[in-house]
Amino acid sequence: MSxxxxxxxTDGDDKDRQLDSARTDSNTALTTNTxxxxxxxDNSLRAGERGPTLLEDFHLREKITHxxxxxxxxxxxxxxGAGAYGYFQVYESxxxxxxxxxxxxxxLVTPVFVRFSTVQGSRGSADTVRDxxxxxxxxxxxxxxxxLVGNNMPVFFIQDGIKFPDFVHAVKPEPHNEMPQGATAHDxxxxxxxxxxxxxxMMMWAMSDRALPRSFRMMQGFGVHTFRLVNQRGEGTLxxxxxxxxxxxxxLVWDESQKIAGKDxxxxxxxxxxxxxxxxxxxxxxxxxxxxxxxxxxFDFDLLDPTKIIPEEExxxxxxxxxxxxxxxxxxxxxxxxxxxxxxxxxxxIDFTNDPLxxxxxxxxxxxxxxxxxxxxxxxxxxxxxVAPVSNNQRDGFSQHHVHRGQANYFPNxxxxxxxxxxxxxxxxxxxxQERVDGAKIRKRSDSFADHYSQATLFYNSLSEWERQxxxxxxxxxxxxxxxxxxxxxxxxxxxNVDHDLAxxxxxxxxxxxxxxxxxxxxxxxxxALSQANTVRDTVYSRQIALLAADGVDAxxxxxxxxxxxxxGAVVEVLAARDGEVRSADGASVQVDRQNTTVSSVLYDAVAxxxxxxCATALxxxxxxxxxxxxxxxxxxxxxxxxxxxxxxxxxxxxRLRLAAPDTDEVVQDQGVVTHRxxxxxxxxxxxxxxxxxxxxxxxxxxxxxx
Ligand code: HDE
Numbered sequence: 001m002s003x004x005x006x007x008x009x010t011d012g013d014d015k016d017r018q019l020d021s022a023r024t025d026s027n028t029a030l031t032t033n034t035x036x037x038x039x040x041x042d043n044s045l046r047a048g049e050r051g052p053t054l055l056e057d058f059h060l061r062e063k064i065t066h067x068x069x070x071x072x073x074x075x076x077x078x079x080x081g082a083g084a085y086g087y088f089q090v091y092e093s094x095x096x097x098x099x100x101x102x103x104x105x106x107x108l109v110t111p112v113f114v115r116f117s118t119v120q121g122s123r124g125s126a127d128t129v130r131d132x133x134x135x136x137x138x139x140x141x142x143x144x145x146x147x148l149v150g151n152n153m154p155v156f157f158i159q160d161g162i163k164f165p166d167f168v169h170a171v172k173p174e175p176h177n178e179m180p181q182g183a184t185a186h187d188x189x190x191x192x193x194x195x196x197x198x199x200x201x202m203m204m205w206a207m208s209d210r211a212l213p214r215s216f217r218m219m220q221g222f223g224v225h226t227f228r229l230v231n232q233r234g235e236g237t238l239x240x241x242x243x244x245x246x247x248x249x250x251x252l253v254w255d256e257s258q259k260i261a262g263k264d265x266x267x268x269x270x271x272x273x274x275x276x277x278x279x280x281x282x283x284x285x286x287x288x289x290x291x292x293x294x295x296x297x298x299f300d301f302d303l304l305d306p307t308k309i310i311p312e313e314e315x316x317x318x319x320x321x322x323x324x325x326x327x328x329x330x331x332x333x334x335x336x337x338x339x340x341x342x343x344x345x346x347x348x349x350i351d352f353t354n355d356p357l358x359x360x361x362x363x364x365x366x367x368x369x370x371x372x373x374x375x376x377x378x379x380x381x382x383x384x385x386x387v388a389p390v391s392n393n394q395r396d397g398f399s400q401h402h403v404h405r406g407q408a409n410y411f412p413n414x415x416x417x418x419x420x421x422x423x424x425x426x427x428x429x430x431x432x433x434q435e436r437v438d439g440a441k442i443r444k445r446s447d448s449f450a451d452h453y454s455q456a457t458l459f460y461n462s463l464s465e466w467e468r469q470x471x472x473x474x475x476x477x478x479x480x481x482x483x484x485x486x487x488x489x490x491x492x493x494x495x496x497n498v499d500h501d502l503a504x505x506x507x508x509x510x511x512x513x514x515x516x517x518x519x520x521x522x523x524x525x526x527x528x529a530l531s532q533a534n535t536v537r538d539t540v541y542s543r544q545i546a547l548l549a550a551d552g553v554d555a556x557x558x559x560x561x562x563x564x565x566x567x568x569g570a571v572v573e574v575l576a577a578r579d580g581e582v583r584s585a586d587g588a589s590v591q592v593d594r595q596n597t598t599v600s601s602v603l604y605d606a607v608a609x610x611x612x613x614x615c616a617t618a619l620x621x622x623x624x625x626x627x628x629x630x631x632x633x634x635x636x637x638x639x640x641x642x643x644x645x646x647x648x649x650x651x652x653x654x655x656r657l658r659l660a661a662p663d664t665d666e667v668v669q670d671q672g673v674v675t676h677r678x679x680x681x682x683x684x685x686x687x688x689x690x691x692x693x694x695x696x697x698x699x700x701x702x703x704x705x706x707x
Contacts, residue, residue, distance in 0.1 A: 013085075013087065013109075013111045014111055014140065014387040015085070015111035015113075015140045015387055016085070016111065016327070018382075018385060018387055019382050019383075022334075022382035023330065032058070032059055032062055033062055033066070038059055041059070041063070044057050044060045045057035045059075045060065072337070072372060072373065072374065073371065073372050074122055074123045074372075075117075075368070075372065076168070076368060077119050077120075077168055078117040078118070078119055078134045078136075079117075079121065079122050079123045079125075080117055080118050080121050080122065080123050080124070080125050080127070080182075081115045081116055081117035081118075081134065081336060082115070082116055082117075082216065082268065082269035082272050082273070082336060083113060083114060083115040083116070083329055083335060083336035083339060084113070084114055084272060084276055084282070084325040084326075084327065084328055084329065085111065085112065085113050085114075085325065085326070085327040085328075085329065086111075086112050086113075086114065086281070086282075086323060086324045086325035086326050086327065087109045087110060087111055087112060087323070087324055087326070088102070088109075088110045088112050088137075088139060088286070088321055088322070088323045089106065089108065089109050089110070089321055089322055090102065090103050090104070090105070090106055090108070090286075090320055090321040091106060091319065091320060091321055091322070092106055092320075093105065093106060094229070094320060095231065095232065096231060097229040097231055097237045097239075097290065098229035098230060098231055098237075098349035098350065099230065099231055099232045099348055099349035100141070100143070100146070100229075100347050100348065100349030100350055101141060101142055101143050101347070101348075101349075101428075102139055102141040102142070102143070102146070102347070103320070103321070103349065104349075108142075110139050110140065110141050110142075111139075111140045111387070112137055112138060112139050112140065112323060112325075113137075113138045113140075113335070113339060113383060114135070114136065114137045114138075114323075114325060115134065115136045115336060115339055115341065116133055116134060116135055116136075116216040116268070116272070117133065117134035117136070118131045118132075118133060118134075118182065119131050119132045119133075119134065119171075120171055120172060120173075120182055120183065120184060121181055121182030121183075122181065122182075124265075125181050125182035125265075126182055126260075126261035126262075126265035126267075127260075127261075127265060127266060127267045127268035127269055128212065128252060128256075128257040128258075128260040128261050128265075128267050128268065129182035129183055129257070129261060130183065130184060130185070130206070130207075130211045130212060130254070130257065130474065130478075131182070131184065131206075131211055132151050132152065132153055132205075132206060132211065133151065133152040133213060133216070133219060134149075134150075134151055134152075135150045135151060135152055135216075135219070135221030135222075135243060136148070136149045136150065136341040137149075137150070137221075137243075137323070138339065138341060138345075138384075139347075140386060140387045140388075141347050141387075141388065142387070142388055143347045143348055143388055143428050144345075144347050144386050144388045145345050145347075145384075145386045145388075146345060146346060146347045146350060147341045147342055147343065147345040147346075148221075148223055148241055149341045149342070149343050149361075149365070150221045150222050150223045150224060150241065150243070151221070151222060151224060152210060152213060152219040152220055152221055152222070153202065153205040153206070153210055153211075153222065153224075154205075154220075154222035154224060154240075154242075154309045155201050155202050155205065155224065155306060155307050155308060155309060155455070156202055156224055156306045156307060156357060157198075157199045157202045157203070157307075158196070158198060158199065158306075158307075158357065159198050159305055159306060159307055159356065159357060159445065159449050160356040160357060160360070160445065161356060161357050161358075161359065161360020161361060161363075161364070162356075162360065163196070164357075164360060164364070166192065167192060167196075167199075169188070170188045170189050170191065170192035170193075171184060171188075171189045171192075173186075174186060174187070174188050180481075182261075183481075184206065184478060185477060185478040185480075185481035185482075186481060186482065187482045187483055187484050187487050190478065190479060190482050190487050190488070190491055191484070191487045191490075193491060193494070194487060194490030194491045194493075194494055195490070197452040197453075197494055197497075198307055198449075198452045200452050200453060200456045200494055200495075200497070200498060201307050201308070201452065201453075201455045201456040201459065202307060203456075204456045204459045204460055204471065204498065205459065207471050207474035207475050207478065208459075208463065208467060208470065208471050208474070209251035209252075209253075209467060209470050209532055210249075210251065210532075211474075212251045212252045212253070212254065212257045213249075213250070213251055213252070213268070214250040214251055214252050214605075214695070215247075215250070215268060215271045215272070215275075216268050216271070216272050216282070217245055217247055217271065217272065217275060217282035217542070218245050218247050218248060218249060218250040219245060219249055220242065220243055220244055220245065220249050221241075221242070221243030221284065222240070222241065222242055222243070223239075223240060223241030223242075224306050224357075225240075225306050225352075225353065225355040225357065225358040226238050226239065226240055226291075226303040226304060226353045226355060227239050227240075227241065227350065227351070227352065227353060227358075228350070228351040228352065228353055228433055229290075229349060229350060229351075230348075230349055230350070230351050230431075230433050231349070234431070234433070234434065235293075236293050236351070236433050236435075237290050237291065237292060237293065238290070238291040238292075238293060238295075238296060238303060238353065239288050239289065239290055239291070240288070240289040240309075240310055240315075241286065241287075241288060242286070242287040242288070242289070242317050243284040243285070243286060243287075243323070244284060244285045244287060244317075244319075245282070245283070245284050245536075246283040246284065246285065246536070247282075247283075247536060247539060247541060247542065248535040248536030248537060248539075248695070249532050249535040249536075250532070250535065250695045251532065252635075253470070253635050253636065253696075254470070254473065254474065254477065255634070255635065256602045256635045259600065259602045260602050260603065263599075263600045263602055263603060264603055267603070272325075273328055275542055276325060276326065276327065276328050277328065278542075278571070280541065280542040280569065281324050281325055281326045282324070282325045283322065283323065283324050283325075284322070284323045285319050285321070285322055285323075286319070286320050286321040286322070286323060287317035287318060287319050287320060288317065288318050288320050289310050289312070289315040289316070289317055289318070290315070290318060291303065291310070291315060299314070300451075300454075301448070301451065301454075301455065302446060302448035302449055303353070304353055304354055304355045304356070304446075304448075304449075305355070305448070305449045306355055306357040306358070307449075307452070307455070308455055309455060309527075309530075311458070311527040311529070312527060312529040313527055313528075313529065329383075334381075334382065334383065335382070335383040338373060338378070338381045338383055338384070339383045339384060340365070340369045340372075340373060340378050340379070340381075340384050341365065342362075342365035342366055342369070343358060343361045343362050343365060344361075344362040344365065344366065346430070347430070348428055348429070348430045348431065351432060351433040354435075354437075374398055374399065375397050375398030375399060376394070376397040376398075377397050377398065377399050377400050377401065380399075380400075380401045380402065391419070391420040392420055393409045393410055393411055393420070395409050452497075453497040453498055453520070454523060456497075456498040457498050457499060457522055457523060457525075458523075458525055458526060458527055458530075459527075459530055460498060460499050460502065461499075461522065461523075461524065461525060461526040462526040462527045462528060462529075462530040462531050463530070463531050463533075464531050464532075464533035464698075466533075466698040466699075467531060467532060467533065468502075471502070472502065472505050472506065472509075475491075475495070475502075475506045475509075475510075476506060476509035476510055479491055479492075479506065479510045479512075480509070480510050485511070485512065488510050488511075488512045489512045489513065491506075492506055492507045492510075492512045492513070492514070492515065493515065493519075496515040496518070496519045497519045497520060499522050500515065500517075500518040500519070500522070503515050533698075537693055537694045537695060538693050539568075539569070539693055540565070540568050540569065540570040540689050540692045540693050541568070541569035541570070542569055542570070542571065543569075543570045543571070543605040543606065543692055544570075544571050544573065544603070544604045544605050544606075545565060545570055545571065545572045545573070545604060545605065545606045545607070545608055545692075546573055546575050546599070546601065546603075546604040546606070546607050546608070546628070546632075547561065547562075547572050547573065547574050547575065547607075547608040547609075547610060548575055548576075548596070548607065548608070548609055548610075548619055548625050548628060548629070548648075549574050549575065549576045549582050549590060549592065549610060549615060550576060550577065550582055550614070550615045550618035550619055550622070550625075551582050551583045551614060551615065551618060552582075552583070552584070552585050552612045552613065552614025552615040552616075552617075552618065553582055553584050553585065553590055553610050553611075553612040553615040554584065554585055554610050554611035554612040554615070554642070554643060554644075555584035555585070555586060555588045555590055557610035557611045557612070557642045557643065557645070557681075558574065558584075558590050558610050560681060560685075561608060561610065561640075561642070561681075561685070564682075564685045564689075565685075565689075568689055570689075570692070572608070573593040573594055573599075573604075574590060574591065574592050574593045574594075575592070575593065575594050575595070575596040575599060575628075576592040576595070576596060577595070577596060577597075577622065577624070578592070578595055579592055579594070579595045580592055582615075584612065585612045585613070585614065585615075596624050596625065596628065597624065600628070600631075601627075601628045601629070601631040601632040601635070601637070602631065602635070604632070604637070605637060605638070605692065605695075606632070606637050606638040606639065606640070606688075606692050607628060607629055607632045607637065607638075607639050607640070608639075608640045608641070608642075608645075608688075609629070609639070609640070609641040609642070609645030609646075609648050609649065610642050610643070610645050611642045611643025611644045611645050611677075612643070612644055612645075613644045615644070615645075616644035616645060616647045616648050619645075619648045620647070620648055620651045620652070625648075626652040626653070627707065629648070629649065629652050629654070630652055630653055630654060630705060630706065630707045631707040633654050633673070633700070633702065633705055633707070634702050634705040634707040635696070635702075636672065636696035636697050636698055636700050636702060637672070637696060637697075638672045638673075638674070638688060638691040638692045638694075638696075638697060639672065639673045639674070640673075640674045640675070640684065640688040641659075641660075641673075641674075641675045641676075642675075642676060642677075642681060642684065643676075643677050643678075645675075646659050646660050646675045646676075646677060649673065649675065653705075653706060654673075654705065655701065655704060655705065657670045657671065657673050658670040659673070659675045660675035660676050660677050661677075662677060663677075664677065664678075665677070665678040665680070667683040667684050667687050669687050669691065671697050671699060671700040671701075672691050672694075672696070672697020672699075672700055673697075674687050674688045674691055
């Protein structure tokens with residue numbers, strides 16, 4: 001990474017300055033790990049040119065040994081991830097609710113590191129699989145690290161952490177043959193789901209478009225559990241955390257996701273990295289649903305049950321602050337792989353509730369990190385180190401990096417001057433919320449956790465028609481991959497408790513028996529905030545547009561389209577059959593950004609076809625270009641054609657569309673396909689930008705499109 005960019009972006013960030021002490025550049029002569037210069041790293045030391053290698057070759061042994069130990073265990077879940085640094089700033093003081101310093105001072109800029117992840121697949125799996133996404137944020141506050149370890153869905157599969165190993169075993173690749181990778185579409189998961197009805201609400205989310213985010217920059221984050229804020233007076237307020245991307249919550253479609261998994265398995269990782277390198281920093285707003293302690297029991301579900309949301313129509317989400325991610329890590333392993341998040345990393349003013357899933361998490365993260373990061377000193381790793389001072393008597397262990405001075409390593413002591421001494425509340429000591437608890441030791445789930453279906457139905461009812469179609473298709477796909485008919489059948493019976501019509505339609509698609517009657521009537525309630533149809537749809541910022549070009553292209557069309565889209569923050573890439581440049585109709589050269597065989601329509605948000613008669617003829621005769629357009633159409637992507645480019649659309653295998661006719665100046669928009677012929681294309685650009693801001697033309701009928 002260039003120094004100039006880093007300096008420009010990160011000046012004044014405590015964490016960045018701290019990381020500087022750990023950054024190294026390999027810009028001297030080659031040395032061993034002990035600093036001895038090396039003159040030959042290609043030939044091992046041997047007895048004679050063709051003789052055996054000598055044990056005394058310390059350089060060979062060190063080099064190979066280090067290599068042999070380069071790998072650490074991957075995370076048991078969330079193994080595949082991508083991270084970025086940035087900052088968080090609260091809008092107004094929340095000191096009424098919490099004593100957390102970073103939430104109390106609007107002038108304070110708190111450095112953060114965020115890691116996004118998939119859950120099921122291993123480190124090398126594809127980004128665009130159908131899965132939940134992790135959204136974990138580490139706030140390096142002045143009072144210590146606070147981790148908000150969330151997901152992009154607001155509920156979870158199970159209610160009690162003791163079920164987590166069972167759930168994860170069921171969802172991971174099957175134990176006998178380690179298949180499938182990065183996929184939930186297999187028997188063991190659905191066997192578990194059918195037998196464990198508390199999964200149903202989350203399964204509705206997992207079968208929805210939420211499981212196919214267009215980008216990490218376009219997905220929500222949720223803390224899932226109900227947490228507790230505690231103010232200076234020790235008063236608690238129950239809270240659910242929400243992250244909302246400023247670009248809106250948008251998704252891919254399933255066929256596209258599967259193809260991207262082959263065309264660019266790093267799709268989300270690359271998108272995050274490139275957006276930050278371009279200076280188009282991902283932004284999220286932090287929101288809170290705040291519930292006074294006295295209202296804890298005012299709901300028809302239990303706030304401690306992590307399979308439930310609080311509908312936003314009941315408790316609105318209050319926007320409280322903003323997070324911007326503006327710096328890529330410099331070393332994937334050192335930072336993104338070694339970062340250690342933990343729900344129990346809290347700061348004064350943030351506390352837990354008795355959610356049984358959260359309680360188990362508070363045990364699990366440290367436990368797993370002890371083995372993953374090789375011992376108890378992983379908080380000393382650069383990415384994990386707090387910017388707050390650390391001072392205690394915890395000593396020794398593998399890879400101890402500190403040289404603790406002094407004789408006293410115990411408390412209380414007089415030999416070390418009584419240090420480290422105990423902090424009091426005024427010094428910012430953490431104090432646990434004094435919740436009254438009283439109960440018999442018992443292994444029993446509360447009856448208030450018993451309703452597994454009402455909110456699954458609420459979610460389904462809240463979706464738009466196209467979202468419901470996607471859910472139906474997802475159930476049919478996933479269950480269609482299950483070999484055991486009884487596994488399919490049991491899930492259908494469960495679905496009948498969510499929505500009878502859905503259960504019947506799923507059953508019909510997978511050869512199962514449709515339930516003959518409703519299990520329970522659909523309660524008919526909905527929560528519009530849950531539908532992606534109601535997300536932000538007014539910006540094309542950072543959207544990727546493929547412009548198809550060939551010799552004879554109208555250079556003006558290319559230049560003006562590029563300029564207008566760039567003004568709006570969209571990125572246009574010129575694709576052609578070969579790298580370098582194409583010749584325009586008037587003999588000028590147009591720079592090609594990518595050879596079209598190295599990319600695919602699935603990697604773009606929209607397609608543009610410029611004018612130029614020869615270009616149009618060439619594109620019509622080019623199967624790659626024709627398929628590009630057809631496939632983009634299939635995936636409901638906006639398509640724009642200018643002048644002779646309109647003829648290309650008329651000649652590729654698309655359903656009948658209304659297109660701009662010759663000798664008219666009309667901008668025609670039909671199912672997200674925008675066309676125009678004429679010199680003044682401002683109206684075309686405007687209409688196209690509106691369609692693109694809407695993400696996809698969901699009204700488009702695509703079933704018959706051969707792509
Ligand atoms: Fe996690 N989870 N989890 N989880 N989780 C881990 O910790 C666990 C749960 C989440 O980018 C592990 O360091 C249990 C809910 C994220 O590094 C592990 C239970 C939510 C990440 C673990 C849950 C999450 C993890 C694996 C049920 C959303 C990735 C490696 C009681 C609110 C963090 C590690 C990163 C990672 C345990 C349920 C989110 C094994 C026992 C609910 C985003 O400790």
